[in-house]
Structures are given as structure tokens and as C-alpha cells.
Amino acid sequence: MHHPLVEKGIATLFKELGAVKTVEFFQRLGINKGDSVKEIESITEKMSKEDIMKGIKKSRRA
Numbered sequence: 001m002h003h004p005l006v007e008k009g010i011a012t013l014f015k016e017l018g019a020v021k022t023v024e025f026f027q028r029l030g031i032n033k034g035d036s037v038k039e040i041e042s043i044t045e046k047m048s049k050e051d052i053m054k055g056i057k058k059s060r061r062a
Helices: 004-029 036-044 049-061
Strands: none
Touching: 004 036, 004 049
16 A cells, blocks of 8 residues: 555545554554554654654653
């Protein structure tokens, strides 16, 4: 699923919901095909370790 709109949507979900809730969102929609690890890595590859940790902490509070 490499389309700019899809990638932006996934990045937005990740930013707003965090990794765990984004995966849960896709699972609830029945979207669980593909390689979620590669998709998450492609989204987070440009993020710093600090940004990723902030995202994890934010998702735990939600």
C-alpha cells in the first residue's frame, strides 16, 4: 500500500493515536494484511528516538 495519501493517513494516525492504537484501529477495520512492522518502520524512520518515546508515552496516557 504505497500511495502518498495512504502513507500520510497512517502517519497521521500514528501521530495522533500512537503505534498500539493505530494497529488496533486497523485490526478493528479488518485491515491486517501486509507487513505492519515494515509499515511502522517506514513511518518512524525519520523520527528521532525522543519523538518515538514521546509518542509511546502519549499513547499510554490515552
